[in-house]
Amino acid sequence: MEVAQYESYASDGEIIQEQRASIDRDSSSVNSKQFATEPTITLQLWTSSYQWAKSNKNIICISSDSTKIYYIPAHHLQSVSQADLNRYKKQKFTTFNLFKKSFDIWCLEMENDSHWKRSKCNCPAFMKNFICKHVAGMSIRLKYCKPSAAAKTIPIGEKRKRGRPSKARPALLVQ
Numbered sequence: 001m002e003v004a005q006y007e008s009y010a011s012d013g014e015i016i017q018e019q020r021a022s023i024d025r026d027s028s029s030v031n032s033k034q035f036a037t038e039p040t041i042t043l044q045l046w047t048s049s050y051q052w053a054k055s056n057k058n059i060i061c062i063s064s065d066s067t068k069i070y071y072i073p074a075h076h077l078q079s080v081s082q083a084d085l086n087r088y089k090k091q092k093f094t095t096f097n098l099f100k101k102s103f104d105i106w107c108l109e110m111e112n113d114s115h116w117k118r119s120k121c122n123c124p125a126f127m128k129n130f131i132c133k134h135v136a137g138m139s140i141r142l143k144y145c146k147p148s149a150a151a152k153t154i155p156i157g158e159k160r161k162r163g164r165p166s167k168a169r170p171a172l173l174v175q
C-alpha cells in the first residue's frame with residue numbers, strides 16, 4: 001500500500017484498522033496473522049448450549065427496531081418476575097438482597113441485522129470468551145444455527161468432559 005493512500009484515511013481510525021487488518025491477513029505477507037473474526041464454539045459449548053436451549057426457561061424478549069433484548073433467568077431459575085425485571089432495568093436496588101437478585105438475570109442483546117455470533121450477553125462466561133451458552137443456546141432456539149449431532153449425544157443434565165469425545169468402541173471382530 002502506498003503511504004499517500006494510508007494517510008488519506010488518517011482521519012478515520014476505523015478504516016485504518018481495516019486496512020491494517022487486511023495487510024495482516026494477506027497470506028503472502030511474511031507477517032500475516034491468523035485472524036479470528038468470530039468466536040469459535042467448542043463441542044463442549046455446543047453441548048451446554050443445546051442443553052440450555054432444551055431447558056424450559058421462560059425468556060422475556062423486548063424488541064425494538066434494531067435490537068432484541070432477551071432477559072434470561074440465570075442459574076437454575078425458570079422465570080423472571082415482572083418486579084425483578086423492572087428493578088433490573090432501572091438498576092436501583094434498595095437492599096443488598098435485591099442487588100444480589102439482579103445477578104439472577106442475564107441480559108442478551110441481538111442486533112436484528114447482525115450475525116447471531118455477534119450478540120452480546122452480560123454473563124461472566126461471555127465477558128471472558130465473547131461467546132456463551134446463552135448466545136448459542138438462544139440462537140439454537142431461534143433456529144439461527146444448529147448444533148452438530150455430536151452435541152446431542154450427552155444426556156440432558158450431564159456435562160461433557162473436556163477433550164476429545166471418546167470414539168465408539170469397535171464391536172468384537174473375531175470370536
Ligand SMILES: [Zn+2]
Pocket residue numbers: 106121122123124125126132133134135
Ligand atoms: Zn451468557
